[in-house]
Amino acid sequence: MKIAVLAGDGIGPEVTAEAVRVLKAVVGDSAALELVEAPIGQAGVDAAGDPLPQETLAIARKADAILFGAAGVPGDEQIPYAMRPGASLLRLRKHLDLFANFRPAIMFPQLVGASTLRPEVVEGLDLLILRELTGDIYFGEPRGFRTSASGERQGFNTMVYSESEVERIAHVGFRAARGRRRKLCSVEKANVLECSQLWREIFIRVGQEYPDVELTHMFVDAASMMLIRAPKQFDVVVTGNIFGDILSDCAAMLTGSIGMLPSASLAGGSFGLYEPVHGTAPDIAGKDIANPLAAILSVALMLRYSFDRPDLDEKIQAAVSTVLSDGYRTTDIFEPGSRKVGTREMGDAVVAAIRNPPR
Ligand SMILES: NC(=O)c1ccc[n+]([C@@H]2O[C@H](COP(=O)([O-])OP(=O)(O)OC[C@H]3O[C@@H](n4cnc5c(N)ncnc54)[C@H](O)[C@@H]3O)[C@@H](O)[C@H]2O)c1
Ligand SMILES: CC(C)[C@H](C(=O)O)[C@@H](O)C(=O)O
Ligand SMILES: [Mg+2]
Numbered sequence: 001m002k003i004a005v006l007a008g009d010g011i012g013p014e015v016t017a018e019a020v021r022v023l024k025a026v027v028g029d030s031a032a033l034e035l036v037e038a039p040i041g042q043a044g045v046d047a048a049g050d051p052l053p054q055e056t057l058a059i060a061r062k063a064d065a066i067l068f069g070a071a072g073v074p075g076d077e078q079i080p081y082a083m084r085p086g087a088s089l090l091r092l093r094k095h096l097d098l099f100a101n102f103r104p105a106i107m108f109p110q111l112v113g114a115s116t117l118r119p120e121v122v123e124g125l126d127l128l129i130l131r132e133l134t135g136d137i138y139f140g141e142p143r144g145f146r147t148s149a150s151g152e153r154q155g156f157n158t159m160v161y162s163e164s165e166v167e168r169i170a171h172v173g174f175r176a177a178r179g180r181r182r183k184l185c186s187v188e189k190a191n192v193l194e195c196s197q198l199w200r201e202i203f204i205r206v207g208q209e210y211p212d213v214e215l216t217h218m219f220v221d222a223a224s225m226m227l228i229r230a231p232k233q234f235d236v237v238v239t240g241n242i243f244g245d246i247l248s249d250c251a252a253m254l255t256g257s258i259g260m261l262p263s264a265s266l267a268g269g270s271f272g273l274y275e276p277v278h279g280t281a282p283d284i285a286g287k288d289i290a291n292p293l294a295a296i297l298s299v300a301l302m303l304r305y306s307f308d309r310p311d312l313d314e315k316i317q318a319a320v321s322t323v324l325s326d327g328y329r330t331t332d333i334f335e336p337g338s339r340k341v342g343t344r345e346m347g348d349a350v351v352a353a354i355r356n357p358p359r
Helices: 012-027 042-048 054-062 087-095 109-114 163-178 194-207 220-229 241-254 293-305 310-325 343-355
Strands: 002-008 034-037 065-070 100-106 126-132 144-147 153-156 183-188 214-219 236-239 262-266 272-276
Touching: 002 012, 002 042, 002 054, 002 087, 012 065, 012 293, 012 310, 012 343, 042 054, 054 087, 065 087, 065 293, 087 272, 100 163, 100 241, 100 293, 109 310, 126 163, 126 241, 163 183, 163 194, 163 236, 183 194, 183 220, 183 241, 194 214, 214 220, 220 236, 220 241, 236 241, 262 293, 272 293, 293 310, 293 343, 310 343
Parallel strands: 002 034, 002 065, 065 272, 126 236, 183 214, 183 236
Antiparallel strands: 100 126, 100 262, 144 153, 262 272
16 A cells, blocks of 8 residues: 655644554555555645745655645745645645545444534434535636726636536446435525536436436525534535535534545545645643544545455444443544543544453
């Protein structure tokens, strides 16, 4: 298993270190693992004067999978795109054509009390947000700054999807639904945007090839409300890049914390990039308090999707479940009566649970 480890900035290196320890523990055979570290984000700027150094990109391309931490620094948004640490991730996704971003939101029963919602709303929650990751307003051209006819400065972006881009993510969504509860909700804003009208038309057309999957459509504003009001109505939610970014942070809070949400970004084959949904969290970086479970659960997704080892995915899931049952909690999921631990200690607990699984 050749894995590029791109830890990045802020809490990225802290949570990635724990994810790597868990990976080593669960794989067991160190000869089977080849881990190649490379800088990205501000770390890339510091090492090579580029947030996405050529060498990092080359290492990523040669690997079977990428384990990514997080990238970005405070004030990031004021730095021009090509030099912006946070944009390194966008460039990497685009270079590698990682168009299908799986963001599963699963409620661990031990964390029901940490959710912001009432227990009956989130108990048993298991939904998948499938976010298109290489199109939309994130990459649409033209984009930039200009002066309007009246002499005013404007910032502008273009929301655009091509038929082929929508078709391929639709197929991924329908196939994912087939492996689950056979319900797909396509989320867009077709009552306002042409881009969304095309999206809906194509989902209806592709849906005819999957008559066994129930296809529904929802506008993104209503979907954000429904995610909070009655999230269990959803099985697979498929949506575009910008709506998926927002809805997945929303879904994270249903499960207790953004520190619990892993993700997998695939290009249609077994190659993939695995990362926690959260960012660099500058407010808690360097304090050993970040929750590493999202990064650890991203390793579980990697073992399933890139290495066809669902057994190892299940081992990690079981170990996470054990440590939660044993009361281990980082600050973000802490509840009175539980045992507050730091990033490293949480990693220790998961590694111990892998080495000594309960009988
Ligand atoms: N995948 C990525 O690399 C990624 C994702 C999102 C944001 N970012 C970047 O990260 C920087 C900070 O962005 P932000 O503050 O909007 O989002 P963020 O996800 O970094 O943090 C939002 C909030 O969640 C908390 N949080 C995040 N991860 C946590 C964890 N594992 N454990 C406990 N608490 C956690 C943070 O402390 C903060 O209060 C920006 O530069 C942004 O561009 C990067
Ligand atoms: C860091 C940022 C560019 C990224 C995005 O917007 O895609 C992040 O928010 C995410 O959710 O992965
Ligand atoms: Mg986001």
